[in-house]
Amino acid sequence: MRRALRVVIVVLMLPAFWMTARELFPYVKYALATAHEPVDARREEVWGRWYADVRAIPPNASVDVVMANPQARDNAVFAATALAPRVVFIYDSMDARQRLQPAKLYVDPVAVNEAMRPAKPGDVVLVVQP
Amino acid sequence: MIAVLLFPLLGCGVAAALDLALPRTAGARLGMFFLLGAGAHGTLMFIGGAYVAVAAYVLAILAIVMKRLPPIEEREPVIATIVIVIPLVLLLIGTAIVPLSDYDGRATWLPKAQAIAHEHSITGPYFRGERGFNHHNHYPLLLPLDAATMMNLTRDRSDHAVRWLYVLIPFAFLMFLRDRAPWFVACAAWIPMIVVAPEGGAMSAYADLAVMSFCGAAVLSAAEGGGAAGLWLLFLVLTKNEGTLLAIAIFIAMSLIRPSRRVWFSSIAGVSIGEALLAIWRSRIPNAYDERYSRLIRDLPSHLDRITPVARAFAQHAVEFSKWGGFWIIVLVAAIVTARRNRFAIAVIVIALAGYVTTFAVMNWNIEELVNVSANRLLLHLAGPAMLIVTSPIGSRASADAASDG
Numbered sequence: 149m150r151r152a153l154r155v156v157i158v159v160l161m162l163p164a165f166w167m168t169a170r171e172l173f174p175y176v177k178y179a180l181a182t183a184h185e186p187v188d189a190r191r192e193e194v195w196g197r198w199y200a201d202v203r204a205i206p207p208n209a210s211v212d213v214v215m216a217n218p219q220a221r222d223n224a225v226f227a228a229t230a231l232a233p234r235v236v237f238i239y240d241s242m243d244a245r246q247r248l249q250p251a252k253l254y255v256d257p258v259a260v261n262e263a264m265r266p267a268k269p270g271d272v273v274l275v276v277q278p
Numbered sequence: 279m280i281a282v283l284l285f286p287l288l289g290c291g292v293a294a295a296l297d298l299a300l301p302r303t304a305g306a307r308l309g310m311f312f313l314l315g316a317g318a319h320g321t322l323m324f325i326g327g328a329y330v331a332v333a334a335y336v337l338a339i340l341a342i343v344m345k346r347l348p349p350i351e352e353r354e355p356v357i358a359t360i361v362i363v364i365p366l367v368l369l370l371i372g373t374a375i376v377p378l379s380d381y382d383g384r385a386t387w388l389p390k391a392q393a394i395a396h397e398h399s400i401t402g403p404y405f406r407g408e409r410g411f412n413h414h415n416h417y418p419l420l421l422p423l424d425a426a427t428m429m430n431l432t433r434d435r436s437d438h439a440v441r442w443l444y445v446l447i448p449f450a451f452l453m454f455l456r457d458r459a460p461w462f463v464a465c466a467a468w469i470p471m472i473v474v475a476p477e478g479g480a481m482s483a484y485a486d487l488a489v490m491s492f493c494g495a496a497v498l499s500a501a502e503g504g505g506a507a508g509l510w511l512l513f514l515v516l517t518k519n520e521g522t523l524l525a526i527a528i529f530i531a532m533s534l535i536r537p538s539r540r541v542w543f544s545s546i547a548g549v550s551i552g553e554a555l556l557a558i559w560r561s562r563i564p565n566a567y568d569e570r571y572s573r574l575i576r577d578l579p580s581h582l583d584r585i586t587p588v589a590r591a592f593a594q595h596a597v598e599f600s601k602w603g604g605f606w607i608i609v610l611v612a613a614i615v616t617a618r619r620n621r622f623a624i625a626v627i628v629i630a631l632a633g634y635v636t637t638f639a640v641m642n643w644n645i646e647e648l649v650n651v652s653a654n655r656l657l658l659h660l661a662g663p664a665m666l667i668v669t670s671p672i673g674s675r676a677s678a679d680a681a682s683d684g
Binding site: 154157158159160161162163164165167168169171172173175176178179180182183187190191194195210213222225226228229232233234235236237238250253254264266 | 365368369371372374375376377379381384385388389392393396397404407408409410411412413435436438461462465466468469470473474481564566567599600601602603604605607608668
């Protein structure tokens, strides 16, 4: 009885093996194929071209990340986190930057949606595309 | 390499100092020590920072030297271990090379770790909002504190310094469970949602697999009457907001099995300490994109009609073979067959699921959108207790006895 139960369980888990193998092996293959590249090149390849712009920003500069349009939201968030530990504020337009009004990135009716406000504009402006 | 050894060292010291019941094989012990160490390290850093953590490591070494651990009693289940280790090794290779590409890991959890590593504080300029973009400011910090330590030890504040941590935590839990039903745990080590899910799996830097591990360990420890239940619950509360809901579910379910006073006391102490630590810390930093749970409770009566579609959506995700294989179907059948023996773990899952479904129903988001984004991750939290339900009827007789509610 116990043996039959085990067979049924293994059969039910077979799709899990298959799906994981189907994702995991190409992932490792890709990793090994790109292992010789410098880490920044790998990041640019996976994260997008904005990462090249991030790398060009001086380490001590404060940065205003401005979304080219609303679709650039995710890239703006990723650019902001890649710029750490610099001071980084995200704006949804150049006009909002003039007003020092950071973007409200997530509007959830049952959450606090406040973005912290800066005291002054950043040293560098980085416009991020979708 | 030193960083990888730190957590098992601390975990071993904690187990020795507290005389915790240990698994019978070396592999399962190593899994337990790693998990215990990862939880204890983050907690100690949260309480008192690096000095407290260093003192704890010294005490851990003393405990290991002065107290002899009981000898290994059983041989390793070799084939099951190989099946478990294959995805682990592949993930370690992949994540060491491919940059992190999930959303919350990059936008929420790693920035917190980077800020702590840079500022050596959990109330520094980043958490006060002075460094600009920061969201979910009140999220618990156990994993970011672990990750920050690794970043400082390796002098690398990028994602590469910590990816292994997110891979090893779930695999440590699987090794901890392994001896209960080696071949089933070997199957579980290939569940896509655990291994390859881009949002929430071991390839990402989310906290959900740590929640799964600590929740599973807490349920196992409470069921076995072990004194470690309180520690696991403390780690659970400090890992993610959902940890509080899971801890409440475990408390309610504990009334079904009437555990010893030792388990009750340690559990209440663990959760109380965790909640107090979070409350004190949160009072010192502002909100930023943080949920207001009091409003969710206030709005509940007007959203009751959404409970049925949310519950249906959760069920649909649970039987998604591309994410879970037949895992939840197996759990359901095992729960029915062993309902009496596993009433504690079953009750934890049912109560926690009820909590999650209600929370989703109250949120004003589009149900389908919300469930698509997070249902599988919430199911992941319950996969730990669910594995206990399955391993008790099909594992060895000894493990079945240990798993039962007594």
